[in-house]
Amino acid sequence: MKIQGPIGVFDSGYGGLTVLKELTKQLPDHDFIYFGDNARAPYGNRSFDVVYEFTLEAVKFLFNQGCPLVILACNTASAKALRTIQQKDLPLMAPNNRVLGVIRPSAEVLGELTKSGHVGVIGTTGTIASDSYPIELHKFAPNTEVHQHACPIWVPLIENQLHLHSAGRQFIQEDIALLMAKNKAIDTILLACTHYPVLHAQIEALVGPGVNVIPQGPIVAKKLKAYLQAHPEMEARLSKKADLAFFSSESTAVFNEKAAYFLGREVTAKHHSF
Numbered sequence: 001m002k003i004q005g006p007i008g009v010f011d012s013g014y015g016g017l018t019v020l021k022e023l024t025k026q027l028p029d030h031d032f033i034y035f036g037d038n039a040r041a042p043y044g045n046r047s048f049d050v051v052y053e054f055t056l057e058a059v060k061f062l063f064n065q066g067c068p069l070v071i072l073a074c075n076t077a078s079a080k081a082l083r084t085i086q087q088k089d090l091p092l093m094a095p096n097n098r099v100l101g102v103i104r105p106s107a108e109v110l111g112e113l114t115k116s117g118h119v120g121v122i123g124t125t126g127t128i129a130s131d132s133y134p135i136e137l138h139k140f141a142p143n144t145e146v147h148q149h150a151c152p153i154w155v156p157l158i159e160n161q162l163h164l165h166s167a168g169r170q171f172i173q174e175d176i177a178l179l180m181a182k183n184k185a186i187d188t189i190l191l192a193c194t195h196y197p198v199l200h201a202q203i204e205a206l207v208g209p210g211v212n213v214i215p216q217g218p219i220v221a222k223k224l225k226a227y228l229q230a231h232p233e234m235e236a237r238l239s240k241k242a243d244l245a246f247f248s249s250e251s252t253a254v255f256n257e258k259a260a261y262f263l264g265r266e267v268t269a270k271h272h273s274f
């Protein structure tokens with residue numbers, strides 16, 4: 001019998017938990033290991049080389065934990081490290097393993113969600129500066145216009161739970177106003193950072209009912225399920241005991257408390273640092 005292992009889910013911090021939550025809904029029997037590099041988060045303002053180096057370390061760690069498949073549940077890592085890992089590292093390191101990101105699955109559906117053809121994309125500085133969304137989206141929906149806005153303060157606000165305080169609300173309101181000012185026809189906003197779903201209701205209230213605010217978790221989970229149906233050789237390598245394990249590079253006490261907020265359930269993490 002083949003050795004089976006969990007699906008690895010990686011984020012710089014807590015945001016990937018919003019993706020993990022949806023993955024466990026779509027794939028309830030599968031085992032997952034989550035790794036949050038909380039000690040080195042946020043990644044959003046870091047250089048290409050540093051994000052690549054940190055992400056590769058995380059992928060190696062999850063492979064060593066027995067994961068045949070790793071999801072980069074982080075747009076910044078998907079934008080800055082995924083392609084190099086897939087093309088350069090994976091063939092040498094673990095040619096039968098797979099690393100997938102969150103940008104491509106989101107870009108595949110975004111064009112179908114807009115009626116006006118004008119989509120807003122908000123994310124970290126790294127994700128927005130990479131232009132990954134317009135590049136990917138135009139492969140599937142060449143006539144869709146993408147209006148991007150970077151929100152560099154949002155991840156620190158969310159990680160420190162300051163997004164509900166008045167100063168935090170002010171930053172969020174200003175960023176949304178700047179995005180919406182780019183084009184009046186924007187009818188769809190993609191939350192292109194896995195931390196942002198905690199602001200979903202807040203953003204919906206700011207933009208009103210005419211604008212669709214889209215979190216990535218459900219899209220990524222649905223696409224992963226379809227991927228596993230199309231790749232039975234990978235599906236056969238995945239263990240299914242409905243186990244969830246957590247690792248953080250920060251103190252586990254801090255991680256457990258904050259992760260429970262993102263995931264909506266109790267979390268007991270182990271520590272791992274590089």
Ligand code: DGL
Binds near residue numbers: 011073075
């Ligand atoms: N959740 C990550 C993302 O989707 C946050 C990046 C960060 O650490 O700044 O981009």
